[in-house]
Amino acid sequence: MPRIRQNLLLLMFLASFVLALSGCHRVPDEQRIRQAIDAAAQGTGQVDASALTAVLTDDFDGNGGTMGRKDLGNLLRLAKLRGETVHVVMGPVEMEPRGDRYIARFTVTLGSGGKLFPAELGVFKVETAWRREGRDWHCYTATWTQQL
Template sequence: MKYLHRFSFFILLTLAAAGCHRTPDEMLIRHAIDNAAQAAEQVDASAVVRPLTDDFDGNSGTMTRQDLGNLLRVAKFRGETLHAVLGAVDVQPRGERYVASFTVTLTSGGKLFPSQLGVFQVETAWRRDGHDWRCYSATWTQQL
């Protein structure tokens, strides 16, 4: 009986510790990037822009959150396909914010994107917004 009480206590302690487990911020950011890449392949504008802040700045003002959403809406309307293959995502803390860097290879089966496709080096900046991490800035350069 004494062992049963100890075992029960151990089980309760383990469950309590598991309930306190919090997903690390780096993993949340990687998950958001993966979700956005999957949404891009579905040409789902709403899901792609979901992790972006309202004041998102793409490539020093060349693309806003709204611009990106509109581009994907046009692509969806035209029946375009898009494929996004992510390289390894490196997430580094910068004070209370994070920077995530990765490569992405974009290909398409349509005509809207051809000059804008290839391999890109991407650097994204993230800040906490409530319980979520949201991307407020991104820069990308075509590698190939």
């Protein structure tokens, strides 16, 4: 009887292992980039500099050299110190593969309950470029233009 019980337990273990493996699948690159964009938007809305900068490369180039990774992080840190709020509303994200990289385009509306950002707020058209670093996707360049 103990041998049958051992075999039954082994069979149950193998069956659960196979089921677990079948549930594991690779998340498509586009979905991972969308998740990173969402994380950056949520981090910005929470005035969390580290959440925004986590998706940017160390050599991030914003708007042709006008804003780097550190600059964006410091802007949010200053907003947090001043008790500012930032409201982020994302538009749909269009993805375009370019070899082993991706371009993501979207609109974002930024609002604030404070005085740090008034001239810089509104609706923006954004184009971002993404590359894989290790297992994660990071934005290495972005351009944005104010629409309204």
